[in-house]
Amino acid sequence: MRLQNDEGKAVAPVLTEKQPEDSEIILQASGIKRVFGRGGTAVTALSDIHLSVPRGAVVALKGRSGSGKTTLLNILSTLDDPTEGSVHFEGKEITGLSARARNELRRRDIGLVFQAYGLVPLMTALENVEFGLRIAGSSKAGREEAEWALERVGMKERMKHRPPELSGGEQQRVAVARAIVHKPKLLIADEPTAELDSRMGLQVIRLFRELVNGSGMTILLTTHDPDIMELVDHVIALEDGKIVSQTIKGSPVT
Ligand SMILES: Nc1ncnc2c1ncn2[C@@H]1O[C@H](COP(=O)(O)OP(=O)(O)O)[C@@H](O)[C@H]1O
Ligand SMILES: [Mg+2]
Structure with missing residues (x-):
């Protein structure tokens, strides 16, 4: 389309940095395929994956063990590269970025x-979260940020305790605190409730909901717990490396 001014002459279109509709989608995957190995022993873990994660939503990726959930999360978080396809974060392609740019994105x-959970057993909850900030490459001392994050997950009173002194649910909350201490826009969690009993699992999901409502975070998690599927905004079902259904608050996406 050619834009014209009042006199009928062509003018350059005004290019905005981001189209409004793009800002509604924080993460988008197009045509993702992931093959492990080569030749006769090659395993196609994912194929033809197209998905969009709306900003401010809690999205669950469900599927049996071996269906490709972890492989997909690794690709979406730039820990792994797809064999084919692309991932966009806030409208920018993040597939094929340099190691440095990926680190920066995750930081x-x-x-x-x-x-x-990946917590260091000899460190207190507080030290674990501070350590998370240091791994993320922050120059900040981190004490204040770590206390903020532990407060968000309801673990500030227990911050001087070490992981072996905490229950599974409490350790998972510390792991979440470590993941949110740098205030990311997107939290990606691989089976965050798998090791927890259903009450603890629901507590973690409730915490996720609070983070979305209170800090405007977006959350993408994997699960095979039907109770959790009820509590999220959007469910994407994987089977044998393919998306078999996508629903938003109970209604199928057409
Ligand atoms: N590094 C790898 N090398 C070879 N096959 C792999 C590798 N990682 C995953 N797979 C295979 O890809 C498929 C999906 O695995 P995964 O993503 O871990 O599933 P899920 O997280 O849903 O249990 C499985 O068949 C698994 O064996
Ligand atoms: Mg997995």
Whole structure:
């Protein structure tokens, strides 16, 4: 389309940095395929993955063990590269970025929670969270930020305790505090409730909801717990590395 001014002459279109509709989608994956290995032993872990994560939503990726959830989260968080396809974060392509740019992205904008909490047993909860900030490369001392994060997850009273003195749910909350201490826009959590009983699991999801409502965070998690699926905004189902359904608050996406 050619834009014209009042006199009918062509003028340059005004380019805005970001289209308004783009800002509604924080993370987008297009045509993702991931093949591990080569030749006869090659495993296609993901194929034809297209998905969008709306800003400010809690999105669950569900699927059986081996369906490709972790592989997909690794690609979406730039820990791994897809064999084909692209990922965009806030409208910018993040596939194929340099190691340095990826680190920068994870340091600033993305928080990660892994299935094994990954806490250092000899450090207190507070030290673990401070350490998270240091790994993220922050120059800040971190005490204040770490206390803020532990307060957000309801663990400030227990901040001097070490992981072996905490329950699974409490350790998971510390792991979440460590992932949010740098105030990321997007929190990616791989089976954050898998090791927890259902009450603790629901507490973690409630915490996620508070983070979304209170800090405007977006959360993408994996789970196979049906109770948790009820509490999220958007469910994406994976089977054998393919998306088989996507629903928003109970209604199928057409
Ligand atoms: N590094 C790897 N090398 C080879 N195969 C892998 C690798 N990582 C994952 N896979 C395979 O990819 C498939 C999906 O695995 P994964 O993403 O871990 O599933 P989920 O997290 O849903 O349990 C599985 O068949 C798994 O064996
Ligand atoms: Mg997994």
